Amino acid sequence: MGRWVYPAALPDGRSVLLMKVLMSNVCENNCLYCVNRRGNDRPVLSFAPDELASLFMKMFYANLVQGLFLSSAIFKSVRRTMDRMLATVELLRYRYRFQGYIHLKVLPGAGISQLERAARLADRVSVNLEAPSASRLSKIAPQKRFSEELLSRIRLLSRLIKQANHGKRYGPKGQTTQFVVGAAGESDTEILSVSKNLYDKLDLSRIYFSAFQPARGTPLEGLKPTPLLREHRLYQADFLFRRYGFSMEEIGFTEEGNLPLGKDPKTIWAEGHPEFFPVEVNTAPKELLMRVPGFGPLTVKRILHIRTEHRIRSLDQLKRMGAVTRNALGYVLLDGHLPGKPSSSQLDIWQSEPVSFAVTRNTCSFL
Ligand code: SF4
Known part of the structure; x- marks a missing residue:
């Protein structure tokens, strides 16, 4: 039963x-x-x-x-x-x-x-x-x-x-x-x-x-x-379509046309687009906040609400709003400051050219 x-x-x-x-x-x-x-x-x-x-x-x-x-x-x-x-x-x-x-x-x-x-x-x-x-x-x-x-x-x-x-x-x-x-x-x-x-x-x-x-x-x-991780990555990409407004062209794929298993697709996009980061949490528009690794739709909604009343200055504040702060490190500014200590790979992002990753265009025309 x-x-x-x-x-x-x-x-x-x-x-x-x-x-x-x-x-x-x-x-x-x-x-x-x-x-x-x-x-x-x-x-x-x-x-x-x-x-x-x-x-x-x-x-x-x-x-x-x-x-x-x-x-x-x-x-x-x-x-x-x-x-x-x-x-x-x-x-x-x-x-x-x-x-x-x-x-x-x-x-x-x-x-x-x-x-x-x-x-x-x-x-x-x-x-x-x-x-x-x-x-x-x-x-x-x-x-x-x-x-x-x-x-x-x-x-x-x-x-x-x-x-x-x-x-x-x-x-x-x-x-x-x-x-x-x-x-x-x-x-x-x-x-x-x-x-x-x-x-x-x-x-x-x-x-x-x-x-x-x-x-x-x-x-x-x-x-x-x-591997169940492949299923998980597909759900993450699907979530980027449905909740974050990503297009097919913004999803990074391997040469074989698969989602890399080692990192989530949102982080891969952020690493490939250093020109957008770091974003100032206190002033960035919603669309840009939604692109920050570690920020979900609910966190962004809370940020937009709270910052109308006071400045957001600490990682603890972000954590309380639901952010996965370890993922956001290096991608955000809090009141003009880069909080925490970004990992060396995150620091590399700001010093390098955009990472090129294979993007396969949508060729599906039968729908
Ligand atoms: S249609 Fe195919 S998937 Fe569905 S029960 Fe029959 S054999 Fe299984």
């Missing part, structure tokens, strides 16, 4: 326990990384819609969960499975009058009327792209069609969400997607180019990156696992 319950942050910032469950783990597809792929020997389980809806409500009334994340393997056909998932959600909404959070996974190639039903019923919907291009996807999920079954569904959901009448009780507040990282030999540049386009052009709310970990009994069992 415990493996079905996961803590999650909702779009409005609340934290809830979600029942995360598959309608069925019996699949027609044979994605090479997945334990639920066709023919894989394992215990199987499928729910009927009323069975799953009633189980969820029991857990809800027992205060074990507050919301539902419903996904599924493709049991017999996409249409049939999607109908059963939608029937489950309809039972929850209309028979049990459940008004809480529901995240509904939309299966590849789901019908247009099914997408419309999903958009009416769920708080959040998602289609997993899994890979950044058709050719990469064919290496790990040969039966899924990138443009026709996945991207087209994301596009349509984006339109439905825009049209959604937010006065209605239900209806998605956004959609998300997910990439399996490292199984198809793709680079971070490929993943982030597509991600940036999804945010900019199709208004995705969030993109999730899942470091590939080989599962026993799958064709990719022998492949090396993707």
Whole structure:
């Protein structure tokens, strides 16, 4: 039971326990990384819609969960499975009058009327792209069609969400997607180019990156696992897009098109742009403060507020505002003074030419 319950942050910032469950783990597809792929020997389980809806409500009334994340393997056909998932959600909404959070996974190639039903019923919907291009996807999920079954569904959901009448009780507040990282030999540049386009052009709310970990009994069992640090760096770059206004061209990549693992992408950008630093915390505009390593959006908000009342003169003050001061050392002035003792590498920054690092341009044009 415990493996079905996961803590999650909702779009409005609340934290809830979600029942995360598959309608069925019996699949027609044979994605090479997945334990639920066709023919894989394992215990199987499928729910009927009323069975799953009633189980969820029991857990809800027992205060074990507050919301539902419903996904599924493709049991017999996409249409049939999607109908059963939608029937489950309809039972929850209309028979049990459940008004809480529901995240509904939309299966590849789901019908247009099914997408419309999903958009009416769920708080959040998602289609997993899994890979950044058709050719990469064919290496790990040969039966899924990138443009026709996945991207087209994301596009349509984006339109439905825009049209959604937010006065209605239900209806998605956004959609998300997910990439399996490292199984198809793709680079971070490929993943982030597509991600940036999804945010900019199709208004995705969030993109999730899942470091590939080989599962026993799958064709990719022998492949090396993707380091979790790579996943972490992708989330940091993604955060720079969403919260700091970075463009794709401002992210530094290695020659191979990957994010360097040794340093976070914001620090790499700052090291490559000594012309912007050090910034005077008491007068710098918000956009420049947001570029300082160790300053997050909340810290910057606090700085902007506090400096209207008094000058910021010490690292302790910055620390109390949430700054990671060891990262900010060398990049800021406090009342005209360089605080603390910058590391020798930080001092080098001010004495050197801008560091050149490989930047791969966004070549993704299909969105
Ligand atoms: S469609 Fe989903 S459940 Fe089926 S094999 Fe692929 S990843 Fe696994």
